[in-house]
Amino acid sequence: MEKLTHLDNPQASCLTLLFCASFCKMVWYIRTVPSVLIDDVCQKFDDAVLKTFEGILACGLSSQNIKQVQLSTKFGGIGLRSSKDHAAAAYISSFSSVKTLAQTFLNSPILNPQLDSCLSSFNSKVPHEDRVSSLSDPLQQKILSSKIDRATSLQLSSECNVIDKARILCCSAPHASAWTKALPTSSNKFSNLEWVIAMKRWLGIPIFNKEHICVACHNQIMDIHGHHVAVWPVSGDRIKRHNALRDCFYEFCLNAAWGPIKEKPFLLPYSSERPADIFIPNFSAGKGLVVDFACTCPIQQN
Numbered sequence: 001m002e003k004l005t006h007l008d009n010p011q012a013s014c015l016t017l018l019f020c021a022s023f024c025k026m027v028w029y030i031r032t033v034p035s036v037l038i039d040d041v042c043q044k045f046d047d048a049v050l051k052t053f054e055g056i057l058a059c060g061l062s063s064q065n066i067k068q069v070q071l072s073t074k075f076g077g078i079g080l081r082s083s084k085d086h087a088a089a090a091y092i093s094s095f096s097s098v099k100t101l102a103q104t105f106l107n108s109p110i111l112n113p114q115l116d117s118c119l120s121s122f123n124s125k126v127p128h129e130d131r132v133s134s135l136s137d138p139l140q141q142k143i144l145s146s147k148i149d150r151a152t153s154l155q156l157s158s159e160c161n162v163i164d165k166a167r168i169l170c171c172s173a174p175h176a177s178a179w180t181k182a183l184p185t186s187s188n189k190f191s192n193l194e195w196v197i198a199m200k201r202w203l204g205i206p207i208f209n210k211e212h213i214c215v216a217c218h219n220q221i222m223d224i225h226g227h228h229v230a231v232w233p234v235s236g237d238r239i240k241r242h243n244a245l246r247d248c249f250y251e252f253c254l255n256a257a258w259g260p261i262k263e264k265p266f267l268l269p270y271s272s273e274r275p276a277d278i279f280i281p282n283f284s285a286g287k288g289l290v291v292d293f294a295c296t297c298p299i300q301q302n
């Protein structure tokens with residue numbers, strides 16, 4: 001795991017850690033060994049995963065950063081799930097799924113003395129309405145883990161200021177996390193600096209040592225998190241981002257042979273204005289589709 005920090009490609013290192021060397025390595029153990037017997041091992045493994053991620057990012061993580069990193073992407077995280085936090089859920093799910101079949105084979109009820117401690121552990125991590133009291137039906141690990149993530153997400157949100165709340169809310173928007181799982185090939189490849197800055201901004205980690213006057217616009221304060229970059233229009237950056245998004249979608253439509261037209265005039269009667277970025281004729285049911293793009297930032301004030 002430690003060698004991932006020596007790859008000199010943080011995007012590839014993070015993906016390898018995520019898909020090959022983190023939670024997935026522990027799933028078999030936490031589904032087959034009661035959590036109370038494996039907690040210490042899980043803690044050591046989780047610590048090693050976080051240390052590796054810190055090495056890839058070349059930066060330490062705060063307790064809030066760690067909570068976000070360990071959340072699933074659905075809740076704005078990276079998906080480096082904690083094996084310790086999800087161990088009880090994994091064991092409960094595994095046991096509840098095989099209990100009926102095993103009892104049929106054995107022709108007698110199974111008494112599992114470790115189950116109560118696993119249920120107590122799981123229930124201590126979720127709100128009252130999500131607690132599990134019995135194993136009358138099989139319980140899916142995906143659902144139990146999602147309940148833990150939701151509780152962690154609520155706790156994280158309660159600890160954050162309003163800017164970080166907005167940031168995490170946007171991180172959890174559909175498809176917002178796609179870049180974190182993009183393979184480093186062709187146009188999806190980040191430079192090392194791009195990836196590190198993007199990841200730090202995703203997690204709310206400062207990218208500057210102190211506030212200073214912005215060297216681009218020369219009249220605004222650059223905050224340590226670099227939020228100013230995203231909200232202040234200068235050098236046509238916002239237009240460049242808008243056009244890049246538009247062109248990406250245009251290429252997609254071209255590849256599908258939908259005959260897209262950029263900024264088509266006379267869409268509205270008696271007007272040569274171009275209200276749409278892209279027009280797709282006969283998109284569905286005899287009607288065309290008009291698509292317009294806007295670049296906004298979740299933390300801008302207006």
Ligand SMILES: [Zn+2]
Nearest residue numbers: 214216217220
């Ligand atoms: Zn500026």
